Amino acid sequence: MANALFYLVAALSVIAAAGVVLFRNPISNVLSLLFAFFCLATIYLLAGFQFLAATQILVYAGAIMVLFLFVIMLLNLAPGPNAPELERVGLAMFLRRKSGVTIVIAAALLILGTSAVLGTHDTAVQAAEAMPKKGLDAITATPGSSEGLAGEMFGRYLLPFEAISMLLLATAVAVVVLAKRSRPENS
Amino acid sequence: MNLTDQTWLWAIPALPLAGSALCGILHYLTIKARMPKRAHGAHGHDDHGHDAHGHGHAAHADHAASDHGAGDHAHGGDHGHGHAKVEPGLSAFAPWIAVLAMAGAFALAIKGFLGLQGETHALESPAWDWIDTGTFRIDLAIVLDRLSSVMTLVITGVGTLIHIYAAGYMKGDKHYAKFFAYLNLFVFAMLMLVLSSNLLGLFVGWEGVGLCSYFLIGFWYEKGWPAEAGQKAFVMNRIGDASFLIGSFLLVKLFGTLDLSDIVAGVSGLLGDPEKKYELLLAGLFLFGGACGKSAQLPLFTWLPDAMAGPTPVSALIHAATMVTAGIYLTVRLNPVYAASPDLLFFIGAVGAVTALIAGSTALVQRDIKRVLAYSTVSQLGYMFLGLGTGAWAAAIFHLVTHAFFKALLFLGAGSVIHGMHEEQDMHKMGGLKKHMPATYFTFLAGAAALSGLPLLSGYFSKDEILAHTFAHGGAYRILWGIGIATAAMTAFYTWRMVALTFFGKERFDPHHVHPHESPSVMTVPLMVLAVLSVFGGLLGLPPVLGSTHALEHWLEPVTAAGNALLAEHGTHALDHGTEWMLLGLGAVIALVFMGLGIRAYVGGTARDEKVASSAPGLARFLQGAWGIDAAYTAYVVRPMQLLFFVVAIVIDQFTIDGMVNGAGAVARTCGDRVRRMTSGNIATYGLWMGAAAALIAFLFLKRIG
């Protein structure tokens, strides 16, 4: 049952991702992406990463996608009387110059990734089995617990955590700098 | 025997370096004094010292924020004074400093020379562990041996004279002090080149002289073309330098050391291994490539005639007496490397002979007096390489020394003429100058006689020694000898053509506008000293057939012994006395005959040149352009490279990016446009490039792991 659900959601997520690339209307793109994120959150849940699933929904769906929608509306990019002409997509997009190369590259990446995954499965499992013997300090916790996560986040990974807090502070400054209209005496 | 711990040797290069620094400071002070108040360079303590309010051009918005603007108005007016005649100010002291530094270095060089007598073969300063990190160590020492002693005496001796001359020649130039700073810096670099104990120090000097040459050729950059000529010279030199660097890397790989004496001593030990012998040949070839760049040999000689854009003392010092001989010095310094391979030696001799012929014939038709001398220099350097090609190390150095004397003299004499003729360099607009500038005339005659190889003068002995060695080698060398003899004839002809056009015959300039005058004694005294040296310089290397020992050859014996020992394995070449007398006689006859022909053809004026130009225009053009070498560069190097660039750009463009849209019509666009389309400004295109490249790298990656 859970397995069938996984394959269903996986297929839906691929379709949604394709929608991000193929839809013409920016609003549709955002909604596709949103749907893809929900699919991914479901997969996280199925795989036992409850905390990540929650974060995925809160941060991506709740914050990032709203930001995208907000900007699209702010810049008046949704189809409407005064909106700019929409980009040609679908078959037209693939017939555009350079797209042949694009498809080749994307396909190459896909084949590369898939074949590496398939070819690597045995080795990877072996490597994972060999892990404790190598004495590497693999960090573990009981399934579904966010205690372990917190412990590591504020223990071993405290330093990156502090760095990311600096990053967020810098981002706040940066966005203000970018989005603020220049003052009249400079224009 | 080597005397070590001679710390004072460091003073030889250090003196010109200090002189350079002092002259640089003087230049700074002069410029600062000359600048309008509060100009750039006069570091004030305010942030707004340089606002342009008072200077008349549009003020920027940012300057409007200045609250110091009012203070600037007082100084706005003192701009725009002419550039023609400039008060020397403090820079008047520069030549004194520079000449003193040179004279000091010369005195020390003599001290070293005197210390090298008897069994003492070299003086060494203590080694300075200049960089030492444990993984990386470079020791630097100054070594004055028999060879570098000769070079140092020439560099500092002739250099001092040229510095004195320049004090007069450059008077009134607005960058008087800067000139001497560069000149002294050049001497420092040149001394590092000949005195350093290892390849790295030599390379610093090697590149350093190129840099100073660039500065000095472009010294009058405001004219435009000197800056261009300087760039050309520098870049062509750099081609040679690249070759030099690769050659020295090969040497380091072979010998595991940068130390020159170790390399020289180690050559004979390598010859048993054919692979190492081959690498040695390769190293020698690359180093010779470097020598070709610095010493203006085929195919890298075209920069030297253009380098005449520099002030004449520069031409005399750098492009005749010292820098261009660096290639000769390098070859003699590493003589066993070359002696190990007879084929390489023959190649060097052939390059030298062909260069001598091409340059000599080109000099026949030049109208610019400095270009005649420039091509003559290339030609004479060719002789030196011909000498090296026969393994006659001492003969090449001998010619180097005498050439330094008479060519410096000729350049300085030409400078004196140009100075007296108000910057006129075209010989067709001269004539009859002998009565206007007698001192220049007589000294110039001495130099011309030495260059053309008139009997018993310095050039006669040194050139004939090279030719005799070439003749003695027999075989294919006889062809080179024939080329050498032909070049000797040309040399005599163009030298006396130059003398006749300049000093003999009628005056072809407008006497109302041009008033030729003799140069001041600060310029003529160095000429006289050099004239004496040019006449008697041959005494250094009188041939044994005249009943004397070859003093220079004997002197250089410790340096050349290793190479000579290797050469001796291939057999010795000696001439019997009869042949030697015959060759000496032949040289004398050719010089005299072609001197006579040259004078006879041109004493009456320029008619002969016009006749050649009208009867054989193709030949005249061919010779004028140095056998079309420069044109050949454009046709066979620059154009094909442009074409290649063009084709690559089109291929990439058509087949990956815009090909489907643009079609073949785009081919018509220019090369630059094609290249630019690769950076079209469109991020999507960039992404594609990155993706394609990443795929390529992935391929590489996966190929490695199978």
Next chain:
Amino acid sequence: MSAWLHLFTLELAVVAIALLVLLWDAFAPAAGRAVGWTTALLLGGVFAASFFVDGRGTVPHGVFVRDEWVVFHERLFLAAGILGVLGSIDWLATRTPKRQAEYYALLLFSLAGMMLLAGARDWILLVTCFELMSMPLYVLCAYGKQDGPASEPKLAAEAGLKLFITGAASSGLTLFGLALVVGMTGTTHVGGIGANPAPLTIVGMLFVLAGFGFKVGAVPFHMWVPDTYQGAPTPFVAFLSVAPKAAGLATLAIVLLGGWSADSSVWLPVLLVLAGASMVVGNLFALPQTDARRLLGFSGVAQIGYALLALGAMSRGGLAMTLFFVATYVFTNLGVFFVLHAAAEEGGGHSLARIAGLSRRSPWLGGALLVFLLSLAGIPFVAGFWAKLFVFMEAWNAGLVGLVVLGVALAVIGLYYYLTVARSTYMADGDRTTPVPTGFALRAAILVCLIFVVGLGLWPRPLVEAADRAAAGIVSGR
């Protein structure tokens, strides 16, 4: 925590200065040049402190290691930061007088990211520091987007966007690759790759390398370099062209030489291809440029190729010479861009024609520019000579004969276009003879660069030794 907090004294100080500057601006805005000078002086204090703060050690789990390698890079980045601030003071005070503090704060955040990056030995820290370093740079690129030399189109926003899009995409690439690497090796430690990695690990590392290649501007990931240099504010480009590249190279060294040296036969060919391609493309594409900034952009690509070449020597000496090369490049390129900025501000543009006659009007600026250009070309008596020579020497010793020959030959082309810039500043302009106005801070920055470039040219030993000590932190032995 307090046991290892002292390791981050300098980084914390830099962040503290950033906060101080922001607070100052919040409570007393429009402080003229004072903000910039304060930042520069405080950074100078941090730089001086780096000689007294003697923290060496490792954070638990080896997430961060502070050794000679880190100390060297901290000083290098601090020096670049101080000079970057000094060079921007006059420009900011005149162009955006009401909005200065954010510029310095963002620069300082980026600086803190770089300083942490040098000691990061954990992928998570590495990634976060990379972002902390890069993100402010995207924004600074678009800084002052409303302004610019009057005669030039206003392109800062475009430059920022281009840097951002390529940067973000490469971040995505890196992160996806890291997911594979971390997933396969089961550890976030940089040194965890080990010998005989799984194919998927190698694919992941390929993506990671591509991301780093973007950051240092190596061919084929160099496209952003000339565009960004041309569009962004020149004083910032000076900083952008040196510090992030040095940081990117440091990361490459940590990852490849420190973490993955066991399997160098896998990545070395890729590294060498990047090095060779960067040298070729950088040098050839610089030739036809007419905008000085684009020319310097491609020249920067070429210079990175030389640095990668020394990195490819895979020895302690080679790494040391990479550091030496990068350090001289920092001072040289900062100097070039500062002089260019001074000339372009007044001349109204960065094309070679616009800066013509510079050395006639301001001999000192012209002379300084010539010195920097000669250093880039690798000519004696200035620092760049030793840098190039040492790089070639180490690469030759490592047996990279072909690439050394290529590099030596391409350096000739390099000399040609550098001299072309010099020649254009020598050519008389005619219509203007007044000295180019430069502010005191900019002059001070140029002077410092000049002192370093000439000083290291005459006496490179201290830097060579420091670089060698630093390299010992990554590659042990000789």
Next chain:
Amino acid sequence: MTVPSSHLLILAAILFSIGVAGFFLRRNVIVVLMCIELMLNAANLSFLAASRMHSLDTPGGRIDLQGPIFAIFVIVVAAVEAAVGLALVIALYRRKQTVSLDDVVDLKD
């Protein structure tokens, strides 16, 4: 769920490839940003899949935590990039009234 972890990895590779293709194909800069977000999400999925792969073999049913922690950091990075990217888009739109990359080609030789 007993799906092999390699299938998660393949799903991640597919999503990443779609993101890359969109990055190349689309001209609307906002959509390009979305494609970058998609790429980052694919990275996250890979982290978790790999983490799950290790967890299966870890004795005692405990799960490997490095993947999830890395994923959390990636989410923050993604948020930062979205914020900065969109701010840059707004800045560009104010200057050029466009969000099409085809119009952002002023910087070139």
